[in-house]
Amino acid sequence: MTVTIAPVDGLPEIRESDDLAALIAERAELRDGDVIVIAQKAVSKAEGRVVRLAEVEPSDRARELAADRDPRQHEVILREAARLVRTRPPLVIAETRHGFVCASAGVDASNAPEPETVVLLPEDPDASAARIRDRLRELAGAEVGVIVSDSFGRPWRQGTTDVAIGAAGIRPLLDLKGVQDAVGYELHATVIAVADELAGAAELVMGKTSGVPAAVIRGVDADGEGSARELVMPADRDLFR
């Protein structure tokens, strides 16, 4: 079974209150079982998750962490962080309220709607994905999966890969527990983060600067009722807290 990944071309710059699902449905022919991956930045902008730095007063802690960068941005990072995991000013790795560990608690100035603003992660990216999924069903009549993706760094490895921070209508993890390989060895510890692989695959056609914030993946059997919260390692199983 061949998998295809197609960019959704021609989307305008996303603004607050835009109907992202409608913008996508107008530009992509969707089928049952497709997975639509949408960049977090687009979802956040549509949801108005944008902060004007002019309205932010940085704390001493923010100034300290910012080093030579804008301390107002670091103030926003501190507000978005549930826990700081590592800091090397101006670099901050933080856990968000959702449980995601990422640079700057997901606060980002790139691809913001205008200068002097930063974009936050959606309040509830799984709910964002579910809303977009429902709207796509309404508009396109197709039962699709939706992933909200973001670019995360990883310990020990260079570069970011896109991962799923929100999901609806898909099974984010494929658990092979009890499944046996060809010589009868049971794959007891094998769980595949399919949603993250889908998000990364979509990045291959989206690109950071080409202004393509969405892609359609076809041919993957990942239907299900899951959420991206399942991708967060529970604290008691996490060797890296």
Add this chain to the structure above:
Amino acid sequence: MTVTIAPVDGLPEIRESDDLAALIAERAELRDGDVIVIAQKAVSKAEGRVVRLAEVEPSDRARELAADRDPRQHEVILREAARLVRTRPPLVIAETRHGFVCASAGVDASNAPEPETVVLLPEDPDASAARIRDRLRELAGAEVGVIVSDSFGRPWRQGTTDVAIGAAGIRPLLDLKGVQDAVGYELHATVIAVADELAGAAELVMGKTSGVPAAVIRGVDADGEGSARELVMPADRDLFR
């Protein structure tokens, strides 16, 4: 530009000294610019990177780390590890000689050629990829990229994703330094681990139990002369050593 990911179907169980490139070239029509992703397990088996547990004498340290598991396997893990990163018996996260941080230093009993054997990572996965690439050029007349992939866990996130542990003929990292977004913000810290996203994308059609150890990705512009070693974070930049 649409990207396609096609499994290489019908490959036999791989044995030592198999000509993997020939087996693939017989079953897939390759074109210039294609990226061939091959599961580490297949590459390792072809290279004879298999250890019979009957020939392994476990040390006390291996017994300690193994808990209720086979201490001979943990002995092999200790031999393959350059550094132990975290241990919670029987779980061992280790850095390999190549610099990769992964479970069991890449030693795995699943999909081994027979019971009572374990498979090691290739000695030099970049060299493995380069050899396969040269052979594919010879056999298929196509200038392709080759990635050797393996399933790695990640801190803080559930499930594994496939990443590149060997590469040839591709640019593993896409550095957007100096590139500006639509509002003129310079993406100074944006480097995308394209090779890892390609490896993860290929996993979507490979599957752990379906016996498909290779896939062909078409439509991605990732030509270059890089190696998977570039994906290893240098120690001085690593906040998680």
